[in-house]
Amino acid sequence: MTALLEAEGLVRRYEMRRGLLGRQVELRAVDGVSLRLERGETLGLVGESGCGKSTTGRLVLGLEAPDEGAVRFDGKPVPRPGSPAWRAQRARMQMVFQDPLGALDRRLAIGTQIAEPLEIHGIGAAQDRVAELLRDVGLRPDFAARYPHELSGGQRQRAVLARALATDPALLVCDEPISALDVSVQAQVMNLLIDLQAERRLTMLFISHDLRAVRQVSHRIAVMYLGRIVEEGEPDAVLRDPAHPYAQALVSAIPQPGKAAVRQVLQGDPPNPAARPPGCAFHPRCPVAVVACRHLVPELKPRASDGRRVACHVAQNEAMETAA
Amino acid sequence: MADPLVRIAGLRVEFDGIPALRGVDFEIASGEAVGLVGESGCGKSVTWLAALGLLPGKARVTGSVELDGQELLGAPMAVLDRVRGGQVAMIFQDPASSLNPVHRVGRQVAEALRLHRGMDGTAARAETRRLFDQVGIPDAANRIDAYPHELSGGQNQRVMIAMALAGRPRLLVADEPTTALDVTIQAQILDLLGRLRRETGMALVLISHDLGVVAETCERVAVMYAGHVVEEVSSARLFSTPAHPYTQGLLSALPPLDGLPRQHLPAIPGGVPDPRALPSGCAFGPRCPRHAALCDTAVPPLLQVVPGQRAACCILGADLPPAFGPVAA
Numbered sequence: 001m002t003a004l005l006e007a008e009g010l011v012r013r014y015e016m017r018r019g020l021l022g023r024q025v026e027l028r029a030v031d032g033v034s035l036r037l038e039r040g041e042t043l044g045l046v047g048e049s050g051c052g053k054s055t056t057g058r059l060v061l062g063l064e065a066p067d068e069g070a071v072r073f074d075g076k077p078v079p080r081p082g083s084p085a086w087r088a089q090r091a092r093m094q095m096v097f098q099d100p101l102g103a104l105d106r107r108l109a110i111g112t113q114i115a116e117p118l119e120i121h122g123i124g125a126a127q128d129r130v131a132e133l134l135r136d137v138g139l140r141p142d143f144a145a146r147y148p149h150e151l152s153g154g155q156r157q158r159a160v161l162a163r164a165l166a167t168d169p170a171l172l173v174c175d176e177p178i179s180a181l182d183v184s185v186q187a188q189v190m191n192l193l194i195d196l197q198a199e200r201r202l203t204m205l206f207i208s209h210d211l212r213a214v215r216q217v218s219h220r221i222a223v224m225y226l227g228r229i230v231e232e233g234e235p236d237a238v239l240r241d242p243a244h245p246y247a248q249a250l251v252s253a254i255p256q257p258g259k260a261a262v263r264q265v266l267q268g269d270p271p272n273p274a275a276r277p278p279g280c281a282f283h284p285r286c287p288v289a290v291v292a293c294r295h296l297v298p299e300l301k302p303r304a305s306d307g308r309r310v311a312c313h314v315a316q317n318e319a320m321e322t323a324a
Numbered sequence: 325m326a327d328p329l330v331r332i333a334g335l336r337v338e339f340d341g342i343p344a345l346r347g348v349d350f351e352i353a354s355g356e357a358v359g360l361v362g363e364s365g366c367g368k369s370v371t372w373l374a375a376l377g378l379l380p381g382k383a384r385v386t387g388s389v390e391l392d393g394q395e396l397l398g399a400p401m402a403v404l405d406r407v408r409g410g411q412v413a414m415i416f417q418d419p420a421s422s423l424n425p426v427h428r429v430g431r432q433v434a435e436a437l438r439l440h441r442g443m444d445g446t447a448a449r450a451e452t453r454r455l456f457d458q459v460g461i462p463d464a465a466n467r468i469d470a471y472p473h474e475l476s477g478g479q480n481q482r483v484m485i486a487m488a489l490a491g492r493p494r495l496l497v498a499d500e501p502t503t504a505l506d507v508t509i510q511a512q513i514l515d516l517l518g519r520l521r522r523e524t525g526m527a528l529v530l531i532s533h534d535l536g537v538v539a540e541t542c543e544r545v546a547v548m549y550a551g552h553v554v555e556e557v558s559s560a561r562l563f564s565t566p567a568h569p570y571t572q573g574l575l576s577a578l579p580p581l582d583g584l585p586r587q588h589l590p591a592i593p594g595g596v597p598d599p600r601a602l603p604s605g606c607a608f609g610p611r612c613p614r615h616a617a618l619c620d621t622a623v624p625p626l627l628q629v630v631p632g633q634r635a636a637c638c639i640l641g642a643d644l645p646p647a648f649g650p651v652a653a
Binding site: 049152153182183187190191194209211212215216217218235236239249252253254255263265270 | 540
């Protein structure tokens with residue numbers, strides 16, 4: 001069986017002007033990302049702001065067309081954005097964003113908003129279908145008559161999920177779905193995502209900066225840095241023994257209650273995607289960088305020892321000769 | 325505490341008759357690092373805005389806030405001007421909106437030096453440079469003349485910290501100082517705050533929604549819920565033996581880093597109560613698994629559990645099972 005979603009060498013560039021009369025600068029938000037999502041699997045995409053994780057989410061949904069590379073959904077290429085074929089396919093892939101209040105229309109009752117995708121895709125908007133969707137996300141059916149401002153943050157995010165599930169999608173892309181919620185409510189929404197994923201055999205791309213949350217919901221995680229995936233593997237394997245120096249820094253930055261802080265603090269600022277360092281983009285902040293890292297871009301490939309996919313000369317033991 | 329640096333007693337705040345703080349008692353010793361944890365709207369920021377007289381005029385503030393024995397609530401402007409930015413400095417979540425975008429960052433720090441230490445000209449510039457070095461801004465000599473938009477979020481937060489240090493504060497209140505920053509930058513800023521505290525001996529109040537961040541940086545933690553402090557405990561005991569069901573719930577809602585993945589978290593049901601319609605008695609009652617009739621009768625006071633740990637709960641006891649344990653299989 002083919003994977004539900006395959007992305008191959010995605011590149012997305014933006015043109016940016018520095019200053020009023022400055023020259024055009026090219027910003028590579030996504031710089032050669034390949035990923036594979038098996039049916040019923042959740043892939044967690046972690047990284048800091050500006051690493052291209054949200055753009056990657058938009059590219060796989062076809063909300064933006066990649067400058068290079070291709071996305072295949074269910075074995076077929078994703079049609080051009082805006083085309084009728086794309087619209088038809090959109091029913092099978094849905095997106096959930098960070099800010100539920102921004103994602104909902106404040107002037108429409110929740111029930112109307114959940115029924116909208118049913119109408120758009122000609123599925124027929126039966127009232128009991130809306131009630132069923134509300135129940136699925138843990139809201140009472142009478143919430144259909146309420147307006148977004150009458151709901152709490154967690155309830156709004158549940159309503160957004162109900163709307164996303166209305167067309168019974170195969171793929172759900174969640175972009176920081178819990179970041180705007182309170183700690184106690186985050187746990188509720190994560191539980192809901194785990195349940196929905198298991199019950200509906202949903203395939204999920206879970207985008208977050210929070211490694212704890214990503215471990216909580218994902219079968220596999222991919223760490224992004226400056227538009228590239230630098231490490232990919234099972235959540236526990238990556239968290240216990242991160243191979244890439246950047247992943248190591250991310251893991252050690254997780255506040256660990258009760259554990260004395262022997263934190264590895266990364267030096268320097270988060271990098272600027274408009275001025276991508278040559279070679280390995282991480283080398284200016286990397287504590288173990290060798291000469292090769294400055295000019296050779298490392299390739300994401302399985303490590304010899306345990307098959308972990310990592311894009312690092314040092315972790316791959318390739319750089320030792322040049323270092324000497 | 326013999327002579328606390330700050331003593332907050334019975335602090336209450338109302339906005340248009342809607343309570344935001346409902347009686348907060350809190351003490352901070354000199355040089356101590358205390359964390360203030362809670363969800364949005366619990367009053368953790370309002371406590372300090374009220375203490376420093378920074379709330380808008382429509383807020384009704386009662387109670388007492390003493391700094392070194394001097395009452396701050398209703399104090400004359402001249403006193404508050406000396407305290408704010410001088411003895412007590414505050415930094416906020418979003419450094420970019422705290423800085424003036426049309427002035428160079430060095431000038432903004434120099435302004436604080438002029439106001440609180442009477443420094444001018446070359447002396448102020450030299451001291452600004454020293455402060456920039458102290459907070460770890462690389463290439464300090466040139467960054468002094470940068471505008472906020474030319475610096476990253478982490479660097480702007482360092483500028484804010486430099487500005488806070490300009491008045492040689494005895495207490496730094498950091499309100500979610502790392503929430504808007506990336507994870508790796510958050511680690512840098514927390515390290516910096518810890519180092520500065522050791523170097524200068526100032527006390528630190530770290531306001532955060534993140535239990536992990538607070539426990540790592542602070543010796544003592546106060547957990548707030550719906551305008552009350554519901555538990556006060558050392559960071560060590562916070563994770564080993566939390567007493568209040570809300571604290572226990574917050575801790576168990578944190579996804580673990582080991583054990584079976586993709587298991588249900590023991591989440592606290594429901595949401596934070598609406599301050600316009602607070603439940604009678606304990607505000608956490610409706611969400612609490614230990615809830616009993618007793619809980620609805622009166623707001624429980626903070627009582628000592630063991631020395632160094634106080635909790636505001638009607639049903640306390642060492643032999644009680646955790647309110648939010650791992651979900652039974």
